[in-house]
Amino acid sequence: MLLRQIRPIRPIRAVLTGTILTLALAGLSPANPAHAAEIIIINGYSETVRESTGNPVVCPHNQVLVGRAHSGDENGSTTYYCGMILIDGQVATVSGPSWSEPQRESNSFFTAQGNQVLVGRAHSGDENGPTRYATASMSAGGRAIELTSYRWSPGQRESNSYSKAGDYEVMVGRSHSGDENGQTHYQYARIAG
Incomplete structure (x- = not known):
């Protein structure tokens, strides 16, 4: 009987971020392990609504907005995508929402303050109707989560x-x-590790 020595295989860890599945070899250490955190964003809750009704959409507890889609005019369908953030295996805590003042949708511009994220949105009527945004802060292990690389x-x-x-x-x-034929832009920020 011929025996071969088998080298141990390094375990593989699956990291899900958005819709991309990245495989990373476990055991590889980052350049600066003292400051690097493992960040995983898991696709979570999504909801499709007719926004013109004015009913707000808010991500569930400990989830934040990671995407949005819209089809048609103000009576069309809008889908909101939420995600859960894990930092070093711990679910990030998301504070309760704080709502912005309403602004006219046809000339709207909103960015969350400081290291806050979007967790919800409400719109009523057509492009002349009001739009409001819900923001929240995030923390993990008792420390505030910082954002960087805004785009x-x-x-x-x-x-x-x-x-x-x-x-x-x-x-x-x-x-x-x-109106619905006008341009929409989204602002994103990267979670600092």
Whole structure:
């Protein structure tokens, strides 16, 4: 009988971020292990609504907005995508929502303050109706989670729009101009590790 020595295989860990599944070899240490945290964003709750009714959409407990899609005019369908953040295996705590003052949708521009994220939105009527945003702060292990690398998405026609955060990102802002044929932009920020 021929015996071969088998080298142990390094375990593989699956990291789910947004809709991308990345496989990383366990045991590889980052360049600066004292400051690097493992960040995982798991797709969570999603809801499709007719926004013009004015009913707010808010992510469930300990989830934040990571994307949004809209089809048609003010009576069309809008889908909100939420995600749960894990830092070093611990679910990030998300504070209760704080709502912004309403602004006219056809000329709206909103960004969350400081290290806050979007957790909800409410809109009523057509492009002349009011829009409000719900923001929250995040923490893990008793420390506030910081955001970095803020960026705006390219503009897209609201009536056929879809935008989702990139790796390690959350939604922190949105702007819109005009009616359903106008341009919508989303602002995202990266979770600092």
